[in-house]
Structure formats: structure tokens, C-alpha cells
Amino acid sequence: MRVIGIDPGSRFTGYGILEGPGGTPRHLDNGVLVLPPSLPMAERLARLSAGLTALVEEHRPEAAAMETVFTHRNVKSALVLAQARGAALAVFGRFGVPVFEYAPAAIKTAVTGYGRAEKEQIQKMMRILLKLPEDAASDASDALAAACCHLRTVRLSALTVTGRA
Helix, strand or coil: CCEEEEEECCCCEEEEEEEECCCCCEEEEEEECCCCCCCEEEEHHHHHHHHHHHHHHHHCEEEEEEEEECCCCCCHHHHHHHHHHHHHHHHHHHCCEEEEEEEEHHHHHHHCCCCCHHHHHHHHHHHHCCCCCCCCCCCHHHHHHHHHHHHHHHHHHHHHCCCCC
């Protein structure tokens, strides 16, 4: 199974593409789509959509994974994040890629064993688990962690149902 994880944002959207679920996931790609804050929001969302479209066309993921929506203290930043998430959801919907959402603590637990892990811990664990030559960017590491969480969840479900991975 090929999974794209994303960490959506209006300025930086991290992505990570993994293949699994058997054993250790295989790293295929990761990076950050940079959306210049000087552009109007509509143009940033259009660039986000175009960037994700290119990734989906290139890698043909069978699933997408991201964090569930969480509450922000700042309503404006919550709305901006919701717009970026909406752009991502629209791309995945257009290509028929099912989206799976996980609580931030579940993603952190899946990759570090600790639901309150810091961003630096996520980066280091992604480098170790995926045998990356260096830490991925913070947003890309978060996206890789979401994809990894999904693959582990699928694997656990298969073990539960069939008794084998």
C-alpha cells in the first residue's frame, strides 16, 4: 500500500510518501510545498492544489493520512488551516484517494511511543525508522509520521482480523 501523509498549512505543507505495510515502511519521497505569504490566499491555495495534484499523479497513493482538526486558540489561524486542509481534501477527492485522519497523540505514539513527543523527536524517529540520511524538514517529518501511523494502523487491523500481517 502506498500512502501520502500531509501536514497542511497555508505557508508550508509537508508531505511524505511511504509504501508498506509489511514491517518497516519504505520511504519514497518527502518535502515541503512552500506557499509564499505575500501571495493572496486564493493563489496560495491554488499552488497547494497544483503541488498536491502533481504528487498524486506521480506517486499514485492508495490512501492519504493527516492529523484530525484540532482547536486553535486563534480563530483566524484555525480558519486558514481549514482552508489548506480543504484544498488538500479536494485534491484527494478528485483522485478518489481515501483520507484517514488521526489524532496528533495517536500519530506521535505510533512513531515515538509517546503521545506528547516534541517535533524534534518526531524528526529523529522518522530519520531512524526510515533510514533517511538526515532529518527531514519538520513539516515533512510530521507528514511522514502521519503516513507511518496509517500503515501501522492498517497492519494492526490485518493482524487483528487474520492473525497475520
